[in-house]
Amino acid sequence: MYEWIIIGGGIHGCTVATYLVKKKEVPIHKICVIDPYPEPLFKWKRLTGLIDMPYLRSPFVHHLDTHPFSLKSFKKGGGENFYGPYKRPALPLFNQHSNAVLEGIKISKAWFQGKVEHVEKGDNGWIVRTSSLDHFYGSNIVIATGMNNKLAYPSWGSDLVVAHPKQVGHLFAESLPRIEPPIVVIGGGISAAHLVVKLSKQFPGLVYQIARHPYRVHDFDSDPGWLGPKYMSGFEKISRYEDRREVIDHARHKGSMPSELANKLRNLKRSNTFTFIQDEIQSWDVSDNEIILHLTKIESIVKAKTILFATGFSREVMKVDWLQRLIQEEKLACAKCGFPVVKEDLSWCNHLFVTGPLAELEIGPPSRNISGARKAAERIVNHTV
Numbered sequence: 001m002y003e004w005i006i007i008g009g010g011i012h013g014c015t016v017a018t019y020l021v022k023k024k025e026v027p028i029h030k031i032c033v034i035d036p037y038p039e040p041l042f043k044w045k046r047l048t049g050l051i052d053m054p055y056l057r058s059p060f061v062h063h064l065d066t067h068p069f070s071l072k073s074f075k076k077g078g079g080e081n082f083y084g085p086y087k088r089p090a091l092p093l094f095n096q097h098s099n100a101v102l103e104g105i106k107i108s109k110a111w112f113q114g115k116v117e118h119v120e121k122g123d124n125g126w127i128v129r130t131s132s133l134d135h136f137y138g139s140n141i142v143i144a145t146g147m148n149n150k151l152a153y154p155s156w157g158s159d160l161v162v163a164h165p166k167q168v169g170h171l172f173a174e175s176l177p178r179i180e181p182p183i184v185v186i187g188g189g190i191s192a193a194h195l196v197v198k199l200s201k202q203f204p205g206l207v208y209q210i211a212r213h214p215y216r217v218h219d220f221d222s223d224p225g226w227l228g229p230k231y232m233s234g235f236e237k238i239s240r241y242e243d244r245r246e247v248i249d250h251a252r253h254k255g256s257m258p259s260e261l262a263n264k265l266r267n268l269k270r271s272n273t274f275t276f277i278q279d280e281i282q283s284w285d286v287s288d289n290e291i292i293l294h295l296t297k298i299e300s301i302v303k304a305k306t307i308l309f310a311t312g313f314s315r316e317v318m319k320v321d322w323l324q325r326l327i328q329e330e331k332l333a334c335a336k337c338g339f340p341v342v343k344e345d346l347s348w349c350n351h352l353f354v355t356g357p358l359a360e361l362e363i364g365p366p367s368r369n370i371s372g373a374r375k376a377a378e379r380i381v382n383h384t385v
């Protein structure tokens with residue numbers, strides 16, 4: 001019987017594990033982290049590696065460890081380790097620090113590779129079952145499954161990806177199509193931006209970015225005021241969850257990127273290293289192994305051998321069979337948007353906690369980010385039940 005079972009071993013699940021060991025002094029052998037991948041943060045490292053992200057968007061105080069200055073003191077800050085006025089850490093540094101923190105708590109002793117497919121309440125706690133039919137028993141559960149692998153596509157995109165999987169794919173999917181120029185990147189946010197920079201270096205002049213909107217420039221994906229009482233005290237007073245959802249949606253700078261990245265793109269655009277098109281796709285067809293995209297506003301077409309969607313994750317985070325069964329069986333409260341209504345300590349019911357997107361009606365706009373992981377972990381380890 002584990003004291004804590006954490007479902008999902010990404011940044012959120014691993015931050016909770018770190019806080020449980022370091023702040024609550026839970027022995028690591030009493031924690032079980034279940035995740036489909038062989039090691040912690042696998043998905044984070046894969047996605048950020050794919051786009052060659054040089055620096056995180058978040059500042060140096062956002063990381064997995066309990067002490068805010070842990071990353072700063074991990075290595076002496078230098079030009080190459082931290083970027084800009086917010087001291088955003090370089091990705092390799094952030095990953096090395098995360099590895100060191102997780103090795104420090106001996107997370108490998110808690111790691112179980114598997115995909116959770118069923119959770120139910122037993123006589124003495126929770127029973128968790130994976131797709132390979134392994135069973136786990138635990139007193140407390142934390143659901144840290146992130147965006148639940150739900151990808152977002154524009155309305156015309158899902159048919160295209162099904163019809164031509166060898167040439168068309170989503171950047172965040174498990175596998176990518178073969179990359180052959182000319183390449184079209186669909187999307188105007190930070191992941192699309194990093195991807196365009198990377199591909200333009202490899203295939204100068206043969207990359208197109210198609211986005212619905214011009215570059216939206218914001219340092220962070222929500223105002224830093226959301227990290228403290230400036231905005232959060234008002235948010236916490238909102239009793240209607242529909243209103244909280246509206247506030248969250250409004251506060252997020254969706255599809256935005258920091259200024260240095262927008263400047264990099266502008267320079268590459270100026271030197272014709274890639275082409276930016278602000279438009280939408282009306283339809284597509286295929287001719288001679290090339291996909292032809294028909295644009296809406298400009299009466300024109302773009303031909304591509306490869307199309308990559310960098311359109312992020314879908315909002316349908318809660319459309320997961322085992323989660324829906326759990327909600328019904330335990331009569332768990334959900335808001336109209338389908339997301340959990342949880343207590344301040346992030347418990348959905350006794351001994352069942354959430355973090356990440358599932359905690360956002362309580363943690364607010366930064367809930368999905370690393371700062372949200374820290375806040376959630378703090379609240380979970382401080383719970384009093």
Ligand SMILES: Cc1cc2nc3c(=O)[nH]c(=O)nc-3n(C[C@H](O)[C@H](O)[C@H](O)COP(=O)(O)OP(=O)(O)OC[C@H]3O[C@@H](n4cnc5c(N)ncnc54)[C@H](O)[C@@H]3O)c2cc1C
Binds near residue numbers: 357
């Ligand atoms: C490219 C990119 C860059 C980002 N950069 C930043 C940044 O600089 N700063 C910042 O604050 N945020 C950033 N974010 C946002 C956010 O911090 C990250 O997405 C972060 O990885 C989210 O962590 P997570 O643990 O919630 O999700 P994930 O990393 O997705 O981890 C969730 C884990 O749960 C697993 N899981 C899902 N379902 C199950 C199941 N049924 N059973 C078992 N396991 C399951 C998943 O497979 C996954 O391994 C970035 C996001 C992306 C995509």
